[in-house]
Amino acid sequence: MIQQVENPILEIHDLTVSYDQSPVLWNVDLSLPEGKLIGILGPNGAGKSTLIKAIMGLVQASGGYVKIFDKDLDQVRNRISYVPQRESVDWNFPASVLDVVLMGTYGKLGLFKRPGKKEKELAHSCLEKVGMSAFASRQISELSGGQQQRVFIARALAQEADLYLMDEPFAGVDMATETAIFQLLQEMSKEGKTIVVVHHDIHSAMSYFEWIIMLNLHLVASGPKQEVVSEELLRKTYGGKLNLLTKVTDLIRKKEFNPLKN
């Protein structure tokens, strides 16, 4: 069940991504509507984070292309905001919460320029939206997991983008934070923002997202929740890796060169 849309905000065409030449995503082909809260679901190692990274150009695609707002990534970068996984950074870095949120304004500032009063005000208002105003001058190493996640989301908000790509924003987060973040995402989508979220918990995904993408090395489904969520598709997504596909991956990895490279 893969539903394509007219005038998509994001179009992924036959995207294949490999790490060290073994493919982790096969021929993903989908398009996403504007202004929706979209969840990417799939088991561990299904390529969920890789899909987001490929959209952001952080990993090289070995085939296919991505169009955002019908343009190339580099032309619209300042309209896209990316939230990496919380574990991907060293939280012992000597910085305050405000310093991290200010990084969200760097894209518009460009190189060399330092954030000024305007940027600081923006950062403070973003911290307020995630309920972290009181922590602005706090050292980031003192934060709990949920607070770190809120800081990352505040940083993404400071980019004032139209499309948000979030990698596991609910991972390792307490229930109160999860609800708060979800409410914030809902408000944002009401304002017309499109939010794509990598998510691991299938139960909460059913209530959180309007549009669901199911991945398991290949695209299993993409469409409105009601139409996508069926027992058959869930089994296809979570029912273990496709045996044949894994065998092909092994075959490719054992070659001395990358046979998929153009």
Next chain:
Amino acid sequence: MEDFLYFFSFQDSSILFIVMGITLLGIGSAYVGTFSFLDNKALLGDAISHAVLPGICLGFILAGEKNPFYIVGGAIFSGALATFLSSWLKENTKLSEDSIIAVILSVFFGFGIVLLTMIQKTGNPEMAGLNQFIFGNAIGILEEDLWVYGSLSLLIILTLSLLLKEFSLLVFNAEYGKAIGFPMKGIRVVFNILMILSVVIGIQAIGVVLMAALLITPGAAARFWTDRLGTLLILAALFAIISGIVGTYISFIIPQMPTGPWVVVSLSTLALISFLFAPKKGVLFRFISRQSYLKKTHKEHVLKSLYKAMEKQKSGLQIQELLSMYPVHKTETLKSIKTLNKINQLTVKEGFIELNESGKKEAKRIVRLHRLWELYLNEYMNIAPDHVHDSAEKLEHLITPELEELLDNRLNYPKLDPHQENIPRDHDDH
């Protein structure tokens, strides 16, 4: 003393020049080094500093004399080659980063020593100065060389100040930087160039063998004192300047004494002081706070035992009775009794101890926390009543009033703990 005054009054303009040079060098290398320390790439600086030796020797051979431009040029060349090779090897082989660095360091340094020995064999009279590049000699730097090193230091400091936000992004979250469209690869290249330059400016004053210490130690020592990047950079620079000047001064009063080792000695002293005495992260501070916590637990145990005696309808306890309850901590228990007596929480009369009003209140609080926690473990975490005591023994000293309130609220202000013992409250009768 005379030497000291002569040196630090700066009446000799060449000394003033050298001290200014060392100051700039210290700031530059401490800045760059702090970032590479935060980036967990401390070893790269060591590899680069060893790797510039063959370049210095080649520069010398080409120029036939100690020409600063040839020497700096050669050093930059071989430093850049080493950096390039290490990142090329990392991308194209399966070798781990530390083995790559070990290989680069030893191959380049070994080659450098070969060249140095060859130059020595030629008997070039200019040769004498070349040995200084191994361990450094700040006093021997000529004024014309100083101009080269000084302006390179200034270049490093300016570039770093201009790109502070970019380098922070590089170290903290390079992937995010790439996502917002910053040229992170280019920024990494600029950083590596600064790293090479900061090694190059130090080779004559500090020497190739010990230059890595001037890069990394200031940042590592300063990290004990602060969690702010700005303060960290300033403090690191200050440490580097102090030890640079100390090293130079010793080279000045003891002829032929190399500067590098003394810079490292004074830097290590500063690092040791930081490690021992810095607030919060220092060893001493942590030791003291642990000691005062232990003292508190001993006092609280005494209060608790007295309260439990009262629950058994005794008015108090004999000192001997109390001591036998804590056979391992007799001295501590005696001390606790003394302190508690002093702050008027208990009274000791002819070896018999009784709680006073304020002591009783405090004792109730501890017993209450203990039993509340036991009940919480039992009810919310399904832990059997005979398994909850040990955890409560520790948590009773830690739970804050806010947490107590939360516990009470969750458990709906209970009266009994899992062992059917009373959870005492301030308004109780006894």
